[in-house]
Amino acid sequence: MIEAHELTKRYGDKTAVDTISFTIPPGSVTGFLGPNGAGKSTTMRMIMGLDRPTAGTVTVNGKPYDHHRSPLREVGALLDAKAVHPGRSARSHLRTMAATHNIKASRVDEVIDMTGLHKVANKRVGGFSLGMGQRLGIAAALLGDPRTLILDEPVNGLDPEGVQWVRQLVRGLAAEGRTVFLSSHLMSEMAQTADQLLVIGRGRIITAGPVQDVIDSVSGAGVRVRSPRATELAALLTADGATVSSPEPSTLEVRGATANHVGELAFAHGLLLHELSPRRASLEEAYMSLTQDAVEYRSEPTSTASQKGQNR
Amino acid sequence: MTTLTTTAPAVTTPPASRAGAPAHSTFAGVMRGEWIKLLSLRSTWWTLAVTALLMALISLAAASSLGAMADDPVMAPALAEMHGAEVISGGFQIAMLTIAMLGALFITGEYSTGMIRSTFAAVPTRLPVLAAKAIALVVLTTAVTLVGAVLAYVVTMPALAEYDLVPPLDDPGTWRVLAGTVYFLVAAALFSLGIGTLLRSTAATVTLALTVLLVLPGLLSFISLDWVETIVSYLPLPASSAFIAAGGTSVRGVALSAQEGLVTIAAYAVVPLVAAAVTLRRRDA
Numbered sequence: 001m002i003e004a005h006e007l008t009k010r011y012g013d014k015t016a017v018d019t020i021s022f023t024i025p026p027g028s029v030t031g032f033l034g035p036n037g038a039g040k041s042t043t044m045r046m047i048m049g050l051d052r053p054t055a056g057t058v059t060v061n062g063k064p065y066d067h068h069r070s071p072l073r074e075v076g077a078l079l080d081a082k083a084v085h086p087g088r089s090a091r092s093h094l095r096t097m098a099a100t101h102n103i104k105a106s107r108v109d110e111v112i113d114m115t116g117l118h119k120v121a122n123k124r125v126g127g128f129s130l131g132m133g134q135r136l137g138i139a140a141a142l143l144g145d146p147r148t149l150i151l152d153e154p155v156n157g158l159d160p161e162g163v164q165w166v167r168q169l170v171r172g173l174a175a176e177g178r179t180v181f182l183s184s185h186l187m188s189e190m191a192q193t194a195d196q197l198l199v200i201g202r203g204r205i206i207t208a209g210p211v212q213d214v215i216d217s218v219s220g221a222g223v224r225v226r227s228p229r230a231t232e233l234a235a236l237l238t239a240d241g242a243t244v245s246s247p248e249p250s251t252l253e254v255r256g257a258t259a260n261h262v263g264e265l266a267f268a269h270g271l272l273l274h275e276l277s278p279r280r281a282s283l284e285e286a287y288m289s290l291t292q293d294a295v296e297y298r299s300e301p302t303s304t305a306s307q308k309g310q311n312r
Numbered sequence: 313m314t315t316l317t318t319t320a321p322a323v324t325t326p327p328a329s330r331a332g333a334p335a336h337s338t339f340a341g342v343m344r345g346e347w348i349k350l351l352s353l354r355s356t357w358w359t360l361a362v363t364a365l366l367m368a369l370i371s372l373a374a375a376s377s378l379g380a381m382a383d384d385p386v387m388a389p390a391l392a393e394m395h396g397a398e399v400i401s402g403g404f405q406i407a408m409l410t411i412a413m414l415g416a417l418f419i420t421g422e423y424s425t426g427m428i429r430s431t432f433a434a435v436p437t438r439l440p441v442l443a444a445k446a447i448a449l450v451v452l453t454t455a456v457t458l459v460g461a462v463l464a465y466v467v468t469m470p471a472l473a474e475y476d477l478v479p480p481l482d483d484p485g486t487w488r489v490l491a492g493t494v495y496f497l498v499a500a501a502l503f504s505l506g507i508g509t510l511l512r513s514t515a516a517t518v519t520l521a522l523t524v525l526l527v528l529p530g531l532l533s534f535i536s537l538d539w540v541e542t543i544v545s546y547l548p549l550p551a552s553s554a555f556i557a558a559g560g561t562s563v564r565g566v567a568l569s570a571q572e573g574l575v576t577i578a579a580y581a582v583v584p585l586v587a588a589a590v591t592l593r594r595r596d597a
Binding site: 045048049050051052065066068069070071072073075077079080082083084085086087088089092093095096097099100101102103104107140144 | 335337338342344347352354355422425426427431433435436594596597
């Protein structure tokens with residue numbers, strides 16, 4: 001359980017996180033979405049006590065993170081796959097963290113096996129690929145067998161098999177009753193993994209709720225209709241209070257009316273339909289629409305350099 | 313609030329690990345973590361080996377030049393006053409540099425690599441980390457200084473014996489020089505650790521630490537103003553001669569007593585560490 005209350009972080013006169021309040025419930029996966037620079041990483045760092053909030057509070061499992069006697073047993077975090085000294089082996093890195101909590105060496109071996117790092121465990125981390133670094137970060141997060149997991153972009157740099165592994169891992173952890181809070185830029189991945197979403201833009205919460213609700217709240221349930229007598233149908237629907245647009249001749253995009261309703265209306269007026277399909281926006285579309293005003297670092301058509309943004 | 317669309321809840325954590333012996337965070341654990349950090353880096357071992365070897369080599373060079381000193385009518389009187397332990401600890405200025413690097417990198421290495429975020433995630437109260445690092449440095453610096461001194465003793469023995477300078481082990485003077493050397497090098501390590509925790513950047517820390525430890529005493533010695541000479545007397549290296557040098561030394565500026573020297577050196581270790589402790593909790597990692 002993570003609870004934030006009017007959490008705020010300002011760097012100089014730039015407000016990174018602006019009085020946000022939210023609750024991340026246990027037993028489910030909560031996705032954290034937002035463009036680069038929206039305040040995701042800053043929020044996660046404040047939860048972990050790495051950044052001090054300018055105002056407001058955030059607690060994990062009922063207490064501020066640094067008030068826990070054995071914090072690694074409460075929260076496991078992957079905030080940055082590079083939070084490792086490159087000169088140390090993966091095993092030594094995990095041992096330094098395990099030692100602080102008197103966690104047994106056998107648990108270090110366990111998380112190494114769990115994350116598939118056994119072949120490289122004694123190699124220096126400096127030579128690791130991004131994917132291996134992510135696995136090491138996840139291993140470190142699992143080390144204390146924590147009740148709450150915070151994962152910032154866990155699938156970044158993983159191959160498809162690794163992406164699927166992370167999905168099963170976090171679903172499994174949530175099924176065990178743990179709190180899982182993860183951010184990702186891969187919307188399709190988030191749609192498959194998360195139970196609910198927290199969408200943030202320019203430091204403020206744009207929307208929150210179950211994944212499907214978030215999608216529907218943006219796009220509404222749309223209906224696509226093709227008919228040789230589209231114009232007449234459009235007039236009828238508009239009169240009925242629906243919003244109709246026509247992307248191409250004899251095709252209508254209808255909002256504010258169900259497919260059933262459109263079909264009944266057409267039948268009642270004897271209008272022939274060639275297609276009648278309910279359309280649900282993808283999470284990606286919903287996300288784009290939600291955050292289009294909140295994109296801090298928009299890539300110019302000619303350049304993709306700013307995509308990476310400032311992600312620490 | 314949620315509807316679980318569970319696919320395959322792969323049980324990833326064996327329940328046994330949860331039921332096992334409760335693992336708690338303790339200071340002993342933090343201490344052990346810092347030991348593993350130090351000893352699991354090759355650079356630590358290199359630094360320690362180089363420190364001990366340089367101490368032995370420099371004292372060997374000093375011992376080998378005793379002959380030239382004896383033949384030189386100007387230097388010969390100094391030879392008569394010399395204590396053999398000074399020859400043995402002669403490499404301490406070089407050791408000061410490598411030890412200061414070790415102390416600085418122990419913390420700045422964490423900031424430059426991002427390791428500090430893993431460290432503070434495990435120990436969010438932060439101060440135990442600084443304390444554990446300081447203790448680890450004290451132990452390691454003491455150990456490597458002793459090893460270096462033993463090495464130096466062995467390699468310089470023949471040359472020292474020729475001039476009857478082998479430091480007697482039952483002479484308090486011998487142990488005073490050795491203890492003074494250890495004390496000074498421990499302080500140099502803690503000074504760098506404190507500065508490193510304050511500045512967080514390796515380049516800035518090494519520059520500042522080496523300037524204070526090595527560059528300033530030499531640079532300012534060309535200035536004959538009274539107040540500059542007073543400042544120089546209180547810089548670490550000149551201040552250390554108040555308790556490391558067994559015989560009299562020619563000091564310009566203020567002649568510190570051994571106690572004053574010890575206190576001055578302690579201040580170099582303690583003041584940056586206290587300042588670091590105060591800022592460490594408040595700053596964003």
